[in-house]
Amino acid sequence: MTEKSNRRKFLKQVGTLAGVSLVPMSLVEIVWGKESSEKFTFAYISDSHLTQIKGTQFTTNFDDGLKRAVTEVNFMSPKPDFVVYGGDLAQLGKREEIDHGLEVMSGLRGVDVKWVIGEHDYYLDLGDYWQQKVSKLNYSFDHKGVHFVVLCSILTYDEWMDKWPSAEVRMGQMARLDNPQGSPFMVKDPQIEWLKKDLEKIDNSTPVVVLSHSPLYKIFKPWNFWTEDAEKVQAELQRFDKVTVLHGHVHQLLYNQIGNISFYAMMSTAWPWPYPTTYTQQQSAVPKLTVPMNRADPFAARDGTGWGFIDLDSGRANHHYGLWENPSRAVVFKGSQPEDSQFQDPAKQIPPQKHY
Amino acid sequence: MWKKYYRSATLTVFASVFIAAPPVFADEFTDADLKKWQAEFQSVVAEGEKLFHSHLGSNAVGCDQCHPNGSDTHPETYPKFQKQLSKVATLRDMINWCIENPAEGEPLALDDPKMIAIEAYLTWERRGEKLDPGKH
Numbered sequence: 203m204t205e206k207s208n209r210r211k212f213l214k215q216v217g218t219l220a221g222v223s224l225v226p227m228s229l230v231e232i233v234w235g236k237e238s239s240e241k242f243t244f245a246y247i248s249d250s251h252l253t254q255i256k257g258t259q260f261t262t263n264f265d266d267g268l269k270r271a272v273t274e275v276n277f278m279s280p281k282p283d284f285v286v287y288g289g290d291l292a293q294l295g296k297r298e299e300i301d302h303g304l305e306v307m308s309g310l311r312g313v314d315v316k317w318v319i320g321e322h323d324y325y326l327d328l329g330d331y332w333q334q335k336v337s338k339l340n341y342s343f344d345h346k347g348v349h350f351v352v353l354c355s356i357l358t359y360d361e362w363m364d365k366w367p368s369a370e371v372r373m374g375q376m377a378r379l380d381n382p383q384g385s386p387f388m389v390k391d392p393q394i395e396w397l398k399k400d401l402e403k404i405d406n407s408t409p410v411v412v413l414s415h416s417p418l419y420k421i422f423k424p425w426n427f428w429t430e431d432a433e434k435v436q437a438e439l440q441r442f443d444k445v446t447v448l449h450g451h452v453h454q455l456l457y458n459q460i461g462n463i464s465f466y467a468m469m470s471t472a473w474p475w476p477y478p479t480t481y482t483q484q485q486s487a488v489p490k491l492t493v494p495m496n497r498a499d500p501f502a503a504r505d506g507t508g509w510g511f512i513d514l515d516s517g518r519a520n521h522h523y524g525l526w527e528n529p530s531r532a533v534v535f536k537g538s539q540p541e542d543s544q545f546q547d548p549a550k551q552i553p554p555q556k557h558y
Numbered sequence: 559m560w561k562k563y564y565r566s567a568t569l570t571v572f573a574s575v576f577i578a579a580p581p582v583f584a585d586e587f588t589d590a591d592l593k594k595w596q597a598e599f600q601s602v603v604a605e606g607e608k609l610f611h612s613h614l615g616s617n618a619v620g621c622d623q624c625h626p627n628g629s630d631t632h633p634e635t636y637p638k639f640q641k642q643l644s645k646v647a648t649l650r651d652m653i654n655w656c657i658e659n660p661a662e663g664e665p666l667a668l669d670d671p672k673m674i675a676i677e678a679y680l681t682w683e684r685r686g687e688k689l690d691p692g693k694h
Contacts (some may be wrong), residue, residue: 255617261619380627475626530668
């Protein structure tokens with residue numbers, strides 16, 4: 203199914219809604235037919251950062267983003283097989299925030315959610331409430347010929363975990379992105395061992411999709427666009443012919459290729475992060491491959507947030523980024539790497555992509 | 559005798575001001591002065607950093623959530639025509655816009671020490687960037 207035909211169906215369904223051309227969807231379509239030529243779709247929603255102000259009062263702007271995404275996933279046609287949630291449902295890991303997030307997400311009709319935990323969900327109680335109410339931290343599943351692995355990639359050094367006077371302080375420290383007292387994300391050896399065992403039974407030709415919160419490579423340590431032991435995880439994935447990593451955390455359009463692994467960031471429903479290159483005091487390694495999304499307009503509250511749409515044609519990913527308040531972007535796998543279908547050629551790039 | 563005394567006293571004062579004491583010039587300063595002034599500035603930057611990472615409005619949203627390390631604020635481009643305001647605006651106008659809108663708070667007076675601290679923090683985080691007023 204093409205994006206165009208999908209959108210046409212979608213637009214037909216919601217034609218009565220105002221501003222329908224701006225409505226985002228986050229649909230990931232897998233067209234993979236090694237054994238069964240069955241194609242299927244899944245949607246993702248990520249980084250909603252629902253924030254409790256007090257009592258039952260939550261930050262409206264962030265609630266609006268998640269509600270909008272949920273509404274639009276419900277309009278998907280065909281209905282996605284499942285929905286991935288990419289982490290950071292809560293802002294400060296509070297039960298009230300997680301409960302509120304579950305309540306909004308319960309608006310999704312007739313689809314299972316595959317949950318990925320983010321650091322904002324974890325560092326108050328180390329994932330305790332999440333595991334009680336939401337999901338395991340790491341697990342895998344097979345779906346129509348594709349092996350999916352969910353990792354908890356936001357762990358960190360024990361010494362850092364133990365240095366804070368309270369759980370609230372620890373959560374607050376990890377919640378600050380530009381924290382000089384922060385600590386890098388890690389998958390850690392026990393989970394890497396688990397991954398190794400999980401993948402043992404999987405054939406090299408099976409497409410593998412890894413879902414994590416942090417990018418499983420290294421972009422910018424001061425903001426934790428970074429996984430400390432990423433290379434160890436990548437090493438476990440290298441033997442497969444086709445591997446896609448979908449991650450959250452960075453709140454921006456971002457893609458990269460390392461060896462056989464294609465990396466794509468999920469968009470946030472809450473707010474956009476600037477690209478690390480906009481902070482000129484420290485070096486960053488934003489993938490040269492990525493053509494930035496347009497600089498966000500703060501006057502349009504939903505600008506720079508939104509959704510993505512991927513198909514894994516022949517097991518490689520083509521990602522259609524549907525961006526709220528912006529034209530959609532298609533990043534397609536070409537030859538050996540993902541490339542923007544319209545803007546990869548520097549001569550074709552537009553000022554809003556450069557004016558950071 | 560009194561005359562003599564006065565002359566002597568005048569000479570003493572003259573000597574103490576122009577000879578014994580080192581000459582004082584308004585535009586001279588020492589390394590110690592520089593350190594002191596830099597420390598004063600940095601203390602205001604530190605205050606700005608604290609404010610920038612706090613909640614200045616009513617909805618538990620901090621400036622740093624969209625602008626880690628003050629990034630994507632472009633202090634070097636102000637004043638500039640802000641198309642959304644249809645006028646040439648200053649960085650302080652935009653700081654207040656963010657406090658009032660995304661953070662849902664009350665604007666600061668333009669000469670409020672908090673405003674100056676935030677401005678100091680943003681410009682410090684963007685130090686070294688060449689001035690480019692008017693650039694969108």
